[in-house]
Amino acid sequence: MNNSTKRLALLTSVTTSYLICCAFALLYWLAYDEINWLAFFLVLVSSFSITFFIFKFTIENFIYNKIKLIYKTIHTYKIKKKNHKSTIKLDFTRDIISDVNTEVTQWAEESSQEIEQLRASEKYRREFLGNVSHELKTPIFSIQGYLQTLIDGGIHDPNVNIKYLERAEKNVDRLVNIVRDLDAISKLESGELKPNPKKFNIIDLVHEIFDELELKAKEKKIKLFLADSSVATVFVYADKEKIRQVFVNLLRNSISYGNAGGSTKISFFEMDPNILVEVTDTGVGIEQKDLPRIFERFYRTDESRSRELGGTGLGLAIVKHIIEAHDQVVNVRSTVGIGTTFGFTLKKG
Numbered sequence: 001m002n003n004s005t006k007r008l009a010l011l012t013s014v015t016t017s018y019l020i021c022c023a024f025a026l027l028y029w030l031a032y033d034e035i036n037w038l039a040f041f042l043v044l045v046s047s048f049s050i051t052f053f054i055f056k057f058t059i060e061n062f063i064y065n066k067i068k069l070i071y072k073t074i075h076t077y078k079i080k081k082k083n084h085k086s087t088i089k090l091d092f093t094r095d096i097i098s099d100v101n102t103e104v105t106q107w108a109e110e111s112s113q114e115i116e117q118l119r120a121s122e123k124y125r126r127e128f129l130g131n132v133s134h135e136l137k138t139p140i141f142s143i144q145g146y147l148q149t150l151i152d153g154g155i156h157d158p159n160v161n162i163k164y165l166e167r168a169e170k171n172v173d174r175l176v177n178i179v180r181d182l183d184a185i186s187k188l189e190s191g192e193l194k195p196n197p198k199k200f201n202i203i204d205l206v207h208e209i210f211d212e213l214e215l216k217a218k219e220k221k222i223k224l225f226l227a228d229s230s231v232a233t234v235f236v237y238a239d240k241e242k243i244r245q246v247f248v249n250l251l252r253n254s255i256s257y258g259n260a261g262g263s264t265k266i267s268f269f270e271m272d273p274n275i276l277v278e279v280t281d282t283g284v285g286i287e288q289k290d291l292p293r294i295f296e297r298f299y300r301t302d303e304s305r306s307r308e309l310g311g312t313g314l315g316l317a318i319v320k321h322i323i324e325a326h327d328q329v330v331n332v333r334s335t336v337g338i339g340t341t342f343g344f345t346l347k348k349g
């Protein structure tokens with residue numbers, strides 16, 4: 001029982017038993033003209049014991065009734081959250097007040113953490129919506145502009161009709177890419193796109209991607225190559241299609257932000273039980289101040305230049321999500337004017 005409750009019961013019973021004893025002594029003295037100290041002592045002890053237990057019970061009962069409601073509310077709230085059944089039991093042999101105090105404190109802490117999380121996700125939702133509409137606005141308004149010009153007579157002008165249709169198509173492609181990336185990122189974040197790992201030869205995958213990006217690389221005179229061309233097999237245990245997406249995003253970046261006549265090298269390093277994969281380019285590089293934020297969605301180092309190159313700022317965020325969904329890590333190091341290296345680990349196959 002709570003000490004203050006005990007003290008209160010003790011104080012009240014001492015006062016009451018003292019008054020009972022005084023009344024008893026007075027009555028005894030009036031009846032027999034003397035004081036019986038033994039009877040006085042017995043009455044004192046028995047009245048003290050009886051009143052102490054009566055007061056203790058009454059005070060506890062009073063407190064119990066007062067705090068039951070609070071206790072019930074907290075329990076119901078916690079049970080609802082944990083989604084399992086439980087019955088409320090208040091144990092009289094325990095310190096009820098301090099139990100409730102602990103629960104209320106715990107409840108307040110949990111609630112404030114929840115409020116913080118809600119605030120953070122609300123902030124994220126607002127930022128995300130803002131970024132998405134911002135990104136969609138540019139190509140949509142461009143398409144609208146080209147189509148309007150064509151409708152206003154441009155369609156009959158051989159100098160602009162094909163050119164404007166091609167530009168509109170390019171912007172449609174951009175929209176398709178943004179929507180595809182947004183879809184991928186929201187699925188990865190909600191855990192809907194879980195990796196389906198299997199053993200495969202990553203060297204074969206790299207060759208497939210080199211073939212896929214060959215044209216784009218040639219346009220910029222960038223050479224794509226394996227650091228050690230003599231290695232024919234490196235087995236990893238991962239989701240092949242998702243790792244394809246990782247390579248495509250990193251290699252596309254190395255071409256987009258690469259210097260004409262430069263190169264992109266892919267290297268593999270043993271790091272038991274993992275393989276470290278590195279994609280190194282000889283491009284423009286990334287400033288140190290940008291490196292910590294480079295994997296954030298919609299983050300671009302040089303807004304105008306990246307926009308010119310058609311970037312949305314989702315590629316690296318997707319890379320990070322995919323690698324982390326494999327319980328692996330991704331990192332970056334870079335020197336402006338020299339180049340950038342992205343490294344990520346994969347489980348050995």
Ligand SMILES: Nc1ncnc2c1ncn2[C@@H]1O[C@H](COP(=O)(O)OP(=O)(O)OP(=O)(O)O)[C@@H](O)[C@H]1O
Pocket residue numbers: 181249253254257258281283284285286294299300301302306310311312313314315316317340
């Ligand atoms: N290899 C690189 N060299 C230099 N800068 C890079 C490199 N890779 C990424 N960046 C910078 O990081 C930014 C974010 O890259 P990310 O791939 O996430 O987006 P993006 O390329 O702009 O758009 P997208 O969503 O189309 O990939 C880029 O805008 C660019 O400024």
Ligand SMILES: [Mg+2]
Pocket residue numbers: 249252253311313314315316
């Ligand atoms: Mg990119």
